[in-house]
Amino acid sequence: MSVSSLRKVYKGSGRSPEKVALHDIDLTVPRGSLFALLGPNGAGKSTLINILAGLVRKTSGQAAIWGYDIDRDTRMSRASIGVVPQELNIDPFFTPHELLELQAGLYGVPKRERRTNEILESLGLLDKADAYTRTLSGGMRRRLMVAKAMVHAPPILVLDEPTAGVDIELRQQLWSQVRALNAAGTTVLLTTHYLEEAEELCDTIAIINYGRVIACEPKEQLLQRLDNKELQVTVEGDLRVTPPELEAFAPELAASNRLVFRYKASESPVAYILEALSRAGLTVADLRTEEADLEDIFLQLTSGAHATDDSSGRGDVGAVQG
Numbered sequence: 001m002s003v004s005s006l007r008k009v010y011k012g013s014g015r016s017p018e019k020v021a022l023h024d025i026d027l028t029v030p031r032g033s034l035f036a037l038l039g040p041n042g043a044g045k046s047t048l049i050n051i052l053a054g055l056v057r058k059t060s061g062q063a064a065i066w067g068y069d070i071d072r073d074t075r076m077s078r079a080s081i082g083v084v085p086q087e088l089n090i091d092p093f094f095t096p097h098e099l100l101e102l103q104a105g106l107y108g109v110p111k112r113e114r115r116t117n118e119i120l121e122s123l124g125l126l127d128k129a130d131a132y133t134r135t136l137s138g139g140m141r142r143r144l145m146v147a148k149a150m151v152h153a154p155p156i157l158v159l160d161e162p163t164a165g166v167d168i169e170l171r172q173q174l175w176s177q178v179r180a181l182n183a184a185g186t187t188v189l190l191t192t193h194y195l196e197e198a199e200e201l202c203d204t205i206a207i208i209n210y211g212r213v214i215a216c217e218p219k220e221q222l223l224q225r226l227d228n229k230e231l232q233v234t235v236e237g238d239l240r241v242t243p244p245e246l247e248a249f250a251p252e253l254a255a256s257n258r259l260v261f262r263y264k265a266s267e268s269p270v271a272y273i274l275e276a277l278s279r280a281g282l283t284v285a286d287l288r289t290e291e292a293d294l295e296d297i298f299l300q301l302t303s304g305a306h307a308t309d310d311s312s313g314r315g316d317v318g319a320v321q322g
């Protein structure tokens with residue numbers, strides 16, 4: 001799936017000014033990936049996926065799904081994508097089986113090609129196939145939404161904030177279903193404002209902020225961008241000043257028995273630090289290292305963007321949770 005120079009301007013009305021939700025963005029979601037579109041509220045994530053889903057009209061630029069241009073090959077591009085919206089809008093008086101059959105009908109899937117039971121099974125819902133939807137738990141309803149998006153066997157599944165407001169246990173459950181769908185060959189694009197979700201679940205991460213893509217790369221590569229590491233050393237006894245043997249490493253004396261060394265991971269100085277500690281006659285009681293995580297990267301990439309680019313007052317970077 002790819003977009004290029006994709007722009008969306010929402011027209012102003014009354015006293016609200018027009019809003020540029022996407023500033024000519026370029027983005028490619030590789031086939032087979034489990035891709036996170038990460039960004040704070042108001043960043044433009046829903047706008048982007050609603051354009052792909054055919055629910056919002058782009059202002060300019062191109063978008064292609066599974067290689068099909070959304071303007072020229074509308075039918076094929078729609079057939080190639082399944083979208084799971086944020087809201088749980090399921091008719092409570094149908095059973096899961098009936099709902100999937102109805103949805104398949106809407107997509108024109110011939111009866112003999114329908115895979116209703118197979119889909120219900122893959123999402124752990126087969127034993128609820130004939131239960132009224134109103135009797136299903138919140139987690140089951142979420143999975144039913146995913147099942148609905150799969151009836152026309154789209155190669156790409158898009159999930160808009162799949163775990164917003166979902167409890168931790170349910171989140172884990174949903175993650176493993178999404179992983180399984182991806183392992184079975186479905187390309188998955190999900191939007192999230194949970195850093196943890198992108199870090200745990202996805203192999204590729206794009207960060208979007210104020211309608212601009214500010215990073216897009218494999219997760220490991222993104223995490224390596226910040227080369228910073230930290231070594232915290234707790235020593236036996238009390239220190240009043242940094243011993244001269246350690247000065248070259250410029251540690252912070254964080255407590256009377258704790259030194260914090262900050263260094264570039266690529267420089268691997270730990271052996272030298274330990275040697276210097278021993279030369280200084282210090283006995284190490286405890287050691288801990290910390291690496292930069294996605295939150296550090298996110299903050300580094302988004303810092304400064306706030307004042308210059310937002311006219312809506314939304315999109316608070318602080319809304320991102322680690």
Ligand SMILES: Nc1ncnc2c1ncn2[C@@H]1O[C@H](COP(=O)(O)OP(=O)(O)OP(=O)(O)O)[C@@H](O)[C@H]1O
Pocket residue numbers: 010011019020021039040041042043044045046047048193312314
């Ligand atoms: N129909 C609309 N009319 C005017 N402005 C809109 C409309 N929909 C969205 N916007 C604005 O466009 C910007 C991007 O919104 P969008 O919903 O795409 O962000 P998001 O990243 O999906 O955020 P959220 O997580 O809150 O859904 C926001 O500033 C939003 O206020």
